[in-house]
Amino acid sequence: MNREAATTRRKASLKTPTGRKIDRGEAVAKPEKDASVFAHIEALVAEEHRLFAHGELSDEQQKRLGEVQIELDRYWDLLRQRRALREYGRDPSEAHERDADTVKKYLG
Numbered sequence: 618m619n620r621e622a623a624t625t626r627r628k629a630s631l632k633t634p635t636g637r638k639i640d641r642g643e644a645v646a647k648p649e650k651d652a653s654v655f656a657h658i659e660a661l662v663a664e665e666h667r668l669f670a671h672g673e674l675s676d677e678q679q680k681r682l683g684e685v686q687i688e689l690d691r692y693w694d695l696l697r698q699r700r701a702l703r704e705y706g707r708d709p710s711e712a713h714e715r716d717a718d719t720v721k722k723y724l725g
Contacts, residue, residue: 650709654696661689687717694720 668674668682691714698712 650703651696651699654692654699658689658692658696661685661692665689687721690720691715691717 665682665685668678668685671678674682695712695714699709702709702711
């Protein structure tokens with residue numbers, strides 16, 4: 618597929634289950650609606666970077682790093698849910714945090 622065709626496909630309109638046409642960009646690009654989720658992800662990423670900057674981690678730091686990474690996975694999943702719901706004309710507030718075991722199963 619050439620670049621122009623790929624760009625056209627990405628810009629294509631979608632229909633919601635109610636039949637309303639929406640632009641794909643409208644469906645997923647709502648960072649202001651997901652500000653609290655983004656803020657939490659950014660805080661977790663910053664903490665993860667601080668922990669990695671220590672070099673060799675203590676047992677306590679390794680435990681915390683694992684907790685941060687699990688929470689990051691859960692919040693990225695939440696963000697994907699919100700975007701998918703919005704894309705298909707549903708209320709993104711229907712998204713919910715899934716437990717760590719469920720999200721872990723999504724990872725390869």
